[in-house]
Amino acid sequence: MFRALAVASVALRPRKAGQVWTMASHQLLVSPPEALRKPLSVPSRLLLGPGPSNLTPRVMAVGSLPLIGLMHKEMFQIMDDIKQGIQYVFQTQNLLTLAVSGSGHSALEAALFNVLEPGDSFLVGANGVWGLRAADIGERIGARVHTMLKDPGGHYTLQEVEEGLSQHKPALLFLTHGESSSGVLQPLDGYGELCHRYKCLLLVDSVASLGGAPIYMDQQEIDILYSGSQKVLNSPPGTSIISFSDKAQSKIYARKTKPCSFYLDMKGLANFWGCEDKPRIYHHTVPIISLYSLRESLATIAEQGLESSWRQHREAAAYLHGRLQALGLQLFVKNPALRLPTITTVAMPAGYDWRDIVSYVMDHFNIEIMGGLGPSVGKVLRIGLLGCNATRENVDRVIEALKEALQRCPRNKL
Amino acid sequence: MFRALAVASVALRPRKAGQVWTMASHQLLVSPPEALRKPLSVPSRLLLGPGPSNLTPRVMAVGSLPLIGLMHKEMFQIMDDIKQGIQYVFQTQNLLTLAVSGSGHSALEAALFNVLEPGDSFLVGANGVWGLRAADIGERIGARVHTMLKDPGGHYTLQEVEEGLSQHKPALLFLTHGESSSGVLQPLDGYGELCHRYKCLLLVDSVASLGGAPIYMDQQEIDILYSGSQKVLNSPPGTSIISFSDKAQSKIYARKTKPCSFYLDMKGLANFWGCEDKPRIYHHTVPIISLYSLRESLATIAEQGLESSWRQHREAAAYLHGRLQALGLQLFVKNPALRLPTITTVAMPAGYDWRDIVSYVMDHFNIEIMGGLGPSVGKVLRIGLLGCNATRENVDRVIEALKEALQRCPRNKL
Numbered sequence: 001m002f003r004a005l006a007v008a009s010v011a012l013r014p015r016k017a018g019q020v021w022t023m024a025s026h027q028l029l030v031s032p033p034e035a036l037r038k039p040l041s042v043p044s045r046l047l048l049g050p051g052p053s054n055l056t057p058r059v060m061a062v063g064s065l066p067l068i069g070l071m072h073k074e075m076f077q078i079m080d081d082i083k084q085g086i087q088y089v090f091q092t093q094n095l096l097t098l099a100v101s102g103s104g105h106s107a108l109e110a111a112l113f114n115v116l117e118p119g120d121s122f123l124v125g126a127n128g129v130w131g132l133r134a135a136d137i138g139e140r141i142g143a144r145v146h147t148m149l150k151d152p153g154g155h156y157t158l159q160e161v162e163e164g165l166s167q168h169k170p171a172l173l174f175l176t177h178g179e180s181s182s183g184v185l186q187p188l189d190g191y192g193e194l195c196h197r198y199k200c201l202l203l204v205d206s207v208a209s210l211g212g213a214p215i216y217m218d219q220q221e222i223d224i225l226y227s228g229s230q231k232v233l234n235s236p237p238g239t240s241i242i243s244f245s246d247k248a249q250s251k252i253y254a255r256k257t258k259p260c261s262f263y264l265d266m267k268g269l270a271n272f273w274g275c276e277d278k279p280r281i282y283h284h285t286v287p288i289i290s291l292y293s294l295r296e297s298l299a300t301i302a303e304q305g306l307e308s309s310w311r312q313h314r315e316a317a318a319y320l321h322g323r324l325q326a327l328g329l330q331l332f333v334k335n336p337a338l339r340l341p342t343i344t345t346v347a348m349p350a351g352y353d354w355r356d357i358v359s360y361v362m363d364h365f366n367i368e369i370m371g372g373l374g375p376s377v378g379k380v381l382r383i384g385l386l387g388c389n390a391t392r393e394n395v396d397r398v399i400e401a402l403k404e405a406l407q408r409c410p411r412n413k414l
Numbered sequence: 415m416f417r418a419l420a421v422a423s424v425a426l427r428p429r430k431a432g433q434v435w436t437m438a439s440h441q442l443l444v445s446p447p448e449a450l451r452k453p454l455s456v457p458s459r460l461l462l463g464p465g466p467s468n469l470t471p472r473v474m475a476v477g478s479l480p481l482i483g484l485m486h487k488e489m490f491q492i493m494d495d496i497k498q499g500i501q502y503v504f505q506t507q508n509l510l511t512l513a514v515s516g517s518g519h520s521a522l523e524a525a526l527f528n529v530l531e532p533g534d535s536f537l538v539g540a541n542g543v544w545g546l547r548a549a550d551i552g553e554r555i556g557a558r559v560h561t562m563l564k565d566p567g568g569h570y571t572l573q574e575v576e577e578g579l580s581q582h583k584p585a586l587l588f589l590t591h592g593e594s595s596s597g598v599l600q601p602l603d604g605y606g607e608l609c610h611r612y613k614c615l616l617l618v619d620s621v622a623s624l625g626g627a628p629i630y631m632d633q634q635e636i637d638i639l640y641s642g643s644q645k646v647l648n649s650p651p652g653t654s655i656i657s658f659s660d661k662a663q664s665k666i667y668a669r670k671t672k673p674c675s676f677y678l679d680m681k682g683l684a685n686f687w688g689c690e691d692k693p694r695i696y697h698h699t700v701p702i703i704s705l706y707s708l709r710e711s712l713a714t715i716a717e718q719g720l721e722s723s724w725r726q727h728r729e730a731a732a733y734l735h736g737r738l739q740a741l742g743l744q745l746f747v748k749n750p751a752l753r754l755p756t757i758t759t760v761a762m763p764a765g766y767d768w769r770d771i772v773s774y775v776m777d778h779f780n781i782e783i784m785g786g787l788g789p790s791v792g793k794v795l796r797i798g799l800l801g802c803n804a805t806r807e808n809v810d811r812v813i814e815a816l817k818e819a820l821q822r823c824p825r826n827k828l
């Protein structure tokens with residue numbers, strides 16, 4: 001596989017003995033930075049943007065546990081616990097289920113890098129930033145990308161998807177369950193079945209929706225599903241979770257080319273995560289402490305129960321929507337059935353600069369809310385009620401802040 | 415750039431109203447896992463393998479701080495602090511200096527994905543597993559890879575490198591400063607200059623050596639340097655650090671193709687890390703808590719001073735080497751000037767199975783040491799003295815454990 005270079009047999013010693021150590025020719029030219037003399041201090045804030053969300057006390061506590069090695073039996077147990085927790089929150093029995101050592105984006109790349117080969121046809125629902133991102137990554141790896149472009153606020157009907165499938169014969173379809181840049185919840189019933197009739201695999205992004213809106217990976221015939229740690233799960237960012245159906249796994253194992261990344265190569269990861277019946281081999285150093293947190297997050301939602309978590313988010317969102325409307329604000333997504341319960345998009349009230357409102361709420365109330373992202377910039381404000389933050393009390397706090405911001409921020413200066 | 419699909423204009427409402435919520439057709443079929451009912455508990459262990467190393471109390475403490483948002487000014491300050499800390503430990507003034515949101519492997523991929531384009535000639539010093547890994551990733555992204563293969567224990571002289579450069583006209587040369595699978599410290603004086611005479615960039619892996627052996631990025635004309643968080647820096651795994659010279663940056667900005675990864679695309683990362691003079695735009699959710707830890711690690715080594723840290727590792731290693739030899743053991747790297755001070759490789763004593771020794775030390779002393787990796791499996795035991803673990807006391811503990819293991823483990827059963 002590698003072309004070995006014939007190298008002349010020369011002595012292995014450095015020219016001058018001891019040279020490695022004395023480094024007589026070099027000296028320290030860059031000094032220790034002043035800024036690092038101060039110890040770290042961070043404020044406590046209420047994070048009601050589209051994520052990350054605040055951590056639960058249980059998750060925070062394990063952030064200070066001692067480190068163990070990545071090949072220790074306790075670590076393998078933690079990884080097994082995580083896999084089972086993912087199977088529960090995804091409602092899947094898939095064996096190829098694991099955490100990726102990176103943020104939501106790296107789970108998306110893990111999906112595309114492993115499932116797509118150069119030249120594969122890839123159909124993308126792009127009704128906001130996440131579809132555009134999937135299309136971009138698809139092009140980077142040489143897929144033939146077909147984008148079904150919609151303005152933010154749109155979603156995809158079965159009929160629209162069927163037209164795309166029959167026209168482009170894709171190997172893979174990408175849909176975003178919770179479109180966090182527009183606030184749309186994409187329906188998922190029937191899409192997996194439809195894809196399979198067209199010999200296409202279905203990839204779903206549930207980074208912003210998981211735990212907040214129902215999803216049933218196996219029953220909805222989703223082939224690849226991924227999510228993040230820092231939204232409803234209330235874990236620190238840095239890990240993400242992913243699962244592959246048997247069909248997706250078969251496509252991966254039938255590849256003719258290696259994925260462009262070793263780090264995200266699912267064959268190596270499957271082994272290290274014990275998804276195969278073989279001894280585990282070191283693949284890369286997984287983020288051990290972040291995995292402690294992820295385990296505790298999954299344990300928390302398993303304890304609460306998925307249905308109760310879905311209900312909590314539905315109720316908090318309904319209360320938020322009512323109070324926003326009572327302030328005279330409009331929800332960006334008109335159809336209530338298509339509103340993402342975890343992240344609410346408020347149509348930008350006329351005459352305001354979104355930056356003023358977001359800054360006011362941060363500066364005067366220590367609360368994070370956000371403007372739009374990508375195609376929704378300038379069109380919306382985004383308020384997230386994620387996991388432990390999905391409470392009436394937090395809604396009251398953010399409404400009070402918003403109300404004051406609308407009174408105090410300059411209007412019609414644009 | 416994207417081919418928009420003309421979609422029929424159909425009603426955006428789901429077929430049955432309320433369908434999204436009631437999900438009448440689905441039910442929870444996967445139950446909350448039993449294993450997640452138990453709270454997490456992890457043992458305290460002395461980690462004297464090749465990494466990860468134990469965390470310092472200061473690093474552990476920040477693992478439980480509250481989360482802030484990734485676009486908050488305090489977070490930008492933390493990232494700026496980290497950049498300066500990296501410039502110090504690398505001894506560089508490079509502006510394109512930042513932390514990667516993944517382990518050491520992802521820093522290697524960040525280097526190769528951004529600097530190499532398909533068809534580029536890539537020369538690799540492969541005297542252990544890390545060069546083989548770099549070659550593998552180079553082939554994945556379509557570079558023309560030329561491997562200078564050596565048995566573990568070997569290193570590369572200036573003359574050997576020059577032969578490779580003149581024969582293969584590479585755009586990039588990869589060398590491993592601290593070859594943690596073999597225990598070799600690769601000399602670096604003169605290599606950057608030599609590469610530049612051949613219009614080649616120099617990429618150096620210092621994951622296992624940084625902070626333990628001198629390296630001077632700018633003075634040694636290294637174009638791309640990366641390291642990990644979990645070795646001498648005593649941070650949790652999950653982040654890595656990287657820096658690019660102006661020459662490397664020019665090659666990146668002159669690319670004709672996009673790197674295969676969005677997550678590791680240095681143009682997006684440079685902006686988000688404030689390496690450009692432009693407002694920062696969200697790129698991906700960085701591992702906020704892990705960055706707290708990384709900041710504290712860099713502050714710790716800045717406080718101690720690089721030269722003092724190098725001395726500490728040199729002295730601890732010398733003490734370890736002496737005590738190992740007094741036990742009758744042989745060091746795997748014969749030339750003292752080429753021994754990596756952070757990770758010591760012991761030639762496998764005849765007649766033993768390395769697994770027995772490693773298990774004995776773990777089971778009876780709660781200390782992690784390791785066998786070989788890749789080409790060095792079965793040939794060595796590896797003992798790491800990384801960062802705060804580089805003390806005489808730890809040497810005494812591991813020597814006591816090893817001594818007993820050698821007495822008690824079966825011999826000549828092979």
Ligand SMILES: Cc1ncc(COP(=O)(O)O)c(C=O)c1O
Binds near residue numbers: 051206
């Ligand atoms: C729906 C969705 N997908 C993907 C991502 C990307 O995740 P990350 O920022 O963790 O890379 C996000 C993050 O906000 C998201 O909301």
Ligand SMILES: Cc1ncc(COP(=O)(O)O)c(C=O)c1O
Binds near residue numbers: 544590592619622651
């Ligand atoms: C020299 C060297 N390079 C690269 C790596 C890979 O780092 P990681 O396991 O963090 O991906 C290691 C890890 O042990 C290493 O020692």
